[in-house]
Amino acid sequence: MTCWARFRSKHGRRGFGTYDGGVIAECEGDMFDDPRPTGATLAAGAFTLENPCLPSKIVALWNNFHALAAKLGKQAPAHPLYLIKPGSCVIGPDDPILRPAGYAGKIAYEGELGIVIGRRCKQVPASDVGGYILGYTCVNDVTAGDVLNENPDFAQWCRSKGHDTFGCLGPVIATDFDWQAAQVTTKLDGALRQNYPLADMIFPPAELVSRISHDMTLEPGDVIACGTSVGVGSIRDGATVEVRIEGIGSLINSLGSR
């Protein structure tokens, strides 16, 4: 299995490559189109990981796990329900989550699986999506909870989930990841808050990619955040959230103060 990563060297140079055992084997070209190994490697400590892709959009699912639907008393939907988080909200491993300007309310974490699109994808049958998925990453889909329902006429999904730093992605993109056997765990300051099986998804990855690709064109690097399950909660200022999926890794971000 290959893991793709984007990095920043300690001298500030950005690049990408494959990531194995803490070492980067650098590549050149385009991660999504004929990447070529340069032969150079970066040892652990010589770089930090950045968000592993630069999505033009994150398609973020709502109500995609049976357990959370049951808890909220919602029917399973007939088609994936989602909002769009803009590319401008993306941060990577260890980057701080920042409070929106002037906002003193609750900020929620949601640990999720992210599907990373590998090539342009439009109206692809579910049986054919394999070639369009580069791999999988961890997502912390952050929400300004008090913004969401602030207005009685209009649920502010895009605003409450679209603030800068509210789309945490990483640490890497794992190819050939077996989602059916995996759990998503989320720890808040080390305490386990979410631990749910991806097998409980209402629409699994192939179905999500296919159906959403019939709604809109997905671009290389776009991310589908598969939705969360039970155990969502608030992040206090200064608290640290770790979203972990075995086979991908741990995505760790803290809520910084401005």
Add this chain to the structure above:
Amino acid sequence: MTCWARFRSKHGRRGFGTYDGGVIAECEGDMFDDPRPTGATLAAGAFTLENPCLPSKIVALWNNFHALAAKLGKQAPAHPLYLIKPGSCVIGPDDPILRPAGYAGKIAYEGELGIVIGRRCKQVPASDVGGYILGYTCVNDVTAGDVLNENPDFAQWCRSKGHDTFGCLGPVIATDFDWQAAQVTTKLDGALRQNYPLADMIFPPAELVSRISHDMTLEPGDVIACGTSVGVGSIRDGATVEVRIEGIGSLINSLGSR
């Protein structure tokens, strides 16, 4: 006043430049960062206009006109209400609007003013937004009306307004445009359906750019679609919609059949 446009020559070459009297004065470089005239011109008939920018996101306002709010019985909001339309939905002048795959329901037009961001914009005071706005364009904010409220638990704003071809922009980006004196008119197969004053906006452009830039970073080429007013309706297959704003021009798109 300068009007910026992107074009495709009759030989298929794409470029950009200033547009005056049907003639393009070509530029090179970046429209948003030190564009330089090449000295070449393209005469009318030698090119077609494309969408004048390639937004990373369209921030699309809901309930931003007093007349429509009154008609719908809604309070004026305390903060701009919006959803995000992805860059993948954008088309330009004369490009066909296409029905989403498998969708036989209503498709609605909404004639709107679009603000085109000129440079990266984050937490900018309303008094300072002038330098961050490149200019203004026309928008037809198209919606798959029957998708929007298909699910009782979740209004599908991003899906119903995010389909490919549902973000019509153009024909040009007009700088120094006086929105306060302008009307938006929308004609459906030549019949006037919308004719509303931009002065009726709840949040005017400077306020929109400032407030939204406090919510999320706006990038060069991003578009804020200012919302629509009364007169929204459905487009039959084959019908043509013209959104016209004096000082910008006419944006014309037809609903094609697949």
